[in-house]
Amino acid sequence: MFVSSPDRGASEFPGALVRGVCSACRDESRLAQPAGTEREAGDDAAMNFDFSEEQHQLRDQARRFLTEHATSKRIRQVLDGVAPYDRAMWQEIAAMGWLGAGVPEEYGGAGLGHVGLCVLAEELGRSLAPVPFSSSVYLATEALLVAGSAEQKDEWLPRLVAGEVIGTLAWAEGNGNPSPARIKARVSGGKLTGAKWPVPDGGVADVAIVVARDESDRVVLALVRLGSAGVHPETLATLDPTREQVKLSFDGVPCEILPGDGWAALEQVLERAAILTAFEQVGLAQACLDMSVAFAMERHAFGRPIGSFQAIKHKLADVYVATELARSNAYYGAWAMTAGAAELKLASASARVSATDAAWLAAKENIQTHGGIGFTWEMDCHLYYRRAKVLGLSLGSAPFWKDRVVAALETRNAA
């Protein structure tokens, strides 16, 4: 079993984290095992609604690595435009096997199941690590897992897992939430034409899954190599410069169509990404709450720590409550995703709505708790504030997901 000691250098992390620890939790059915029981999943019978010991170890190791490496200084290099992402951190993360946590072993993944990936997502959210993890893992890798042909999986998944290529997903065409009616990009004669924005990490990605329409107007997912002639990337100014957003214009670019109904596949990818992102948002909310509490204990005004004033205590208690509700909803999402439960639509939308709410509340009240210093450039409060809002927009904003919650409830109650 891999055990880290405080003086262990980063070079000793590779491989060990994901690959060494969790042989006991390889079997996804052990992580989530609802089917075939006499009770329904939503029933009051969960006696094991927590991560396993191995997953907790994975978390500890991820936290140690990210605390050491995803420092404010390194995040700010990306913020200040020195680089579009932290390449060295990305390579170490790849070497530790994180990119393949949710990918079956046949494609070079760790086969830990999505619960392991959820653990990592929470830690990445807490740390603000400036790497294209969400684009490459939650979006591109998941899209290939959901909709890729056997050949496409064989060709791309091992390279995505190894970090040799970075992937992304381009669904948006300007303002607005996901809707088939908004898709105008067109594939004709195997060539893609159109413009997608914002595309996360679209400037550093090697491959994109692009949502487009084919000759018969059906929505399809098109795989595009972004190094091809006719791809014009344009970096956009964004709310959160620690995560790149790009406009990608395609001018008759060769592409490969992923088999099946493109819109149905996109919805599945968004649902999974919503749950993984919910864990990032929970991690971010917890980080903000921890910062707020630490500051409120330190900072004195009127002769006492500001954390002794009920105006602050009650505010932070509310942040705690929102974060715990979000965490519990995210856990349920993790279960639903791993178990392939029929409630995935409801569970993913609930996790997203709850986590978006918690992250936003925690990030804005963190600045408020800090007072004047909270809105200075030098404090990290604004980094969390920026990230919180962007995470809440990236997969479609709250109204879109709230509507899905109710649509899922209506379907459930009609049945």
Added chain:
Amino acid sequence: MDFEDTQEEAAFRAEVRAFLAANAEPKKRGVPARARHVDAEALSRAKSFQAAKHDAGLVGLTWPKQWGGRELPQIFQVIYNQEEEAYAAPRGVFEIGLGMCIPTMMAYATPEQLTRYVPKALRGEEVWCQLFSEPAGGSDVAAVRTRAERNGDEWTINGQKIWTSGAQFSDFGIMVVRSNPDVPKHMGLSFFFLDMKSPGIEIRPIKQASGASHFNEVFFTDVKIPDSQRLGAVGQGWRVALTTLMNERLAIGDVPRPDTEDLLDLARSIELDGEPAINNVSVREKIADMHVRSQGLKYTRFRTMTALSRGQTPGPESSIGKLVNAAKLQEIASFGLDLLGAGGSVMDKDLAPMHAMFQEALLASPASRIAGGTDEILRNIIAERVLGLPGDIRVDKDIPFNRLPSGKR
């Protein structure tokens, strides 16, 4: 993460299901779970159910075997409660006695006293109540003014308690009283148990804003208590009271109605601007907001159960349940009535949708944000015990109780 009982837990669950199927009525849709008043008939039904539960070995699950318990881990009590949720089982009458009073007795009473009182309480033959709150001490529980004066082996009690659930049908009670007003607040208290039929006790029901009466005022005029019924040392009553409060029953997740599903039903059944209200965007957003809070609590409870199942003690984080539920209830009730427009003001059961559930909840919900710890106290508890923020600065800490300013109310 899975949803499986252990073998032992599954066997116990089966045992509970068999008992309930044979001894209790399943809950009916649209019928309020809790009666507005406990009358003589309801009391007698509750007592026979408790006796049956006792004879089936399903009471005192976590208690010592010596006192009729089964010494099981707390998760088994949770399993029992979960299963009982589906039934209209009358359990409220004994909750305070078995959940708070008797555990306090177990910590402080003599073996002879326990032999006398515990078995009858457990079988539901005798009912207990708890007398802590006073008109001048709500959230500030230690601000007790009811006086206890000692005369040899006897104490004389004068004063008033309030918000006492079940006082009118209780046989015994536990109470915290002020035995010395010349020392600071927490230091001058003593703790007793007493016969609720003692001369000098007068019990008056409190009619609540909703019209229901769940609580009483209890007046004490020269009530005599033998010193042998003191629990803990003279002046150490606060410490004993803390034992009682620690035993507050685990939140078992009674979800107050109406909840999200009821709001959804309502929104589907009525029209707004010529189409079903459920099609309205703001209605949908509200339902989604309420749903994620309900579900968040539900899965937080799963996490608590997991901790219990693993033999860990759930922390004060379980206090978020009441805080979230109470506010949500008020918000759902108010929003539901907004959907009804002017008609929302009508409580007539023939006209108001769903047996006037939303109107009833609107009137009852303010109490749920106050009783058993106000929203404000719960936020303090979370801030101090979970987040580790400093306690309030106490201006009354070093001042004799009888020199504290008291205010007009």
